[in-house]
Amino acid sequence: MWVWLWVSSFLDVGIQMTDNGKTTSKLTALGVGRAIPASSQFKLFDGGGLHLVVTPSGGKLWRLAYRFQGKEKTLSIGAYPVITLAEARERAHDAKRLLSNGVDPSALKKAEKVADAPAPVLPTFKDVALEVIAQKRLRCTENYVDGYSARMKHRAGTVY
Secondary structure, eight states: OHHHHHHHHHOOOSOOBOTTSOBOSOOOHHHHHHOOOOSSOEEEEEETTEEEEEOTTSOEEEEEEEEETTEEEEEEEEEETTSOHHHHHHHHHHHHHHHHTTOOHHHHHHHHHHHHSOOOOOOOHHHHHHHHHHHHHHHSOHHHHHHHHHHHHHHHGGGO
């Protein structure tokens, strides 16, 4: 709680503390922009699980804390100032809509990321064999390399 009091004493982040230690107002765009890093990481809460994590290095990261199937989870929304306060609230609202439909927003985000990733390009046997032969040409005699190449062609059949 002392971190909140320390932060709010230097900044106008739109937070008002009550007697029981809870916040009574939401963050403001001006307050988010003015949030300065401290020696340790701290959070500025907006309500409904949305909060801004301010790191000691100066990074400001939007996160949404939520519960899914009885487990507490955190969804990364993005970095400030790329994601503004209004956009963060909108994305948090979208995530809560998914939760109300029984979908875990974090799992959905991971599945979309995997689906969007390009398939890895794996080298063929021929590519690897030619690379090995090229490396052997640098270190071995020409006679040895020719024999090695012939053995590779014989073992690989029509692939090489």
